[in-house]
Amino acid sequence: MHILGAAVLLGTGVGIAFFMAMTHRTRDAGLIAHVASVVVIADWVFTASAVAMQPVTGALLAHALGWRLTEGWILLSPALYVLVGAFWISVVFMQRRMRDLARAAANDGTPLPTAYFRLC
Template identity: 65%
Template sequence: MWIDLLRWAHVIGATVLLGTGAGIAFFMVMAHRTGDVKLIAHTAGIVVVADWVFTASAVIIQPITGILLAKSIGWPIMHGWVLWSLILYVLVGLFWLPVVWMQQQMRDLARNAMLNGHVLPTRYFKLYRIWFACGFPAFFAVLGIVWLMISRPVL
């Protein structure tokens, strides 16, 4: 029963990480493509809240449930696929933390432009390009983690 509960919580956390990450990226990209400062400011505000509410919660839950699950089942944490999952998890975090900061900056820049009747500043576009580029390695690393969790290959 305990292991089933841990598995369930861990799968829910992985689903939230993958789904929220993909959803946030989609909505931010679609808002950006409109060029509408008001829409970008509004969407960026929602994206920041969603990242803190959903992604941050899952980021905390995943290692806790994963370590408890591995220990309960007897999987060695510092070996094989579990270790590679942890390495990829750290990689995702190295991209996610700056991305959250960039989203907040883009939100603030868009809000200021909207409130002052200005166009988006050059800094917004620079942050957006970096934000966009950071999404690819983080997304593929999460996909890799999910694959490792499902296949549990002997490494």
């Protein structure tokens, strides 16, 4: 379960980045709004659930292998996990904002605003 969770995190992250990058290249506000909407949902459904399970499955795995949770590298893991999580949360908010900006541009029939490109 721990390895599956790591694969979901990596796969979802790479997939989301790829689809956002490819869609951004079109500069089509309607398409970007649609893809960004799906990306935000995928982040919460797949990434967030894997994020929640990784510490649990990691602790269970360490216990099953007889490792102490006080070993140095295991103690470092939560700190790195929180640091990476802070980056992920900021990206989710950026994706939501990009989605909203693209939706507004598509609805108004205007080009994507400068704020969208700064976030991208």
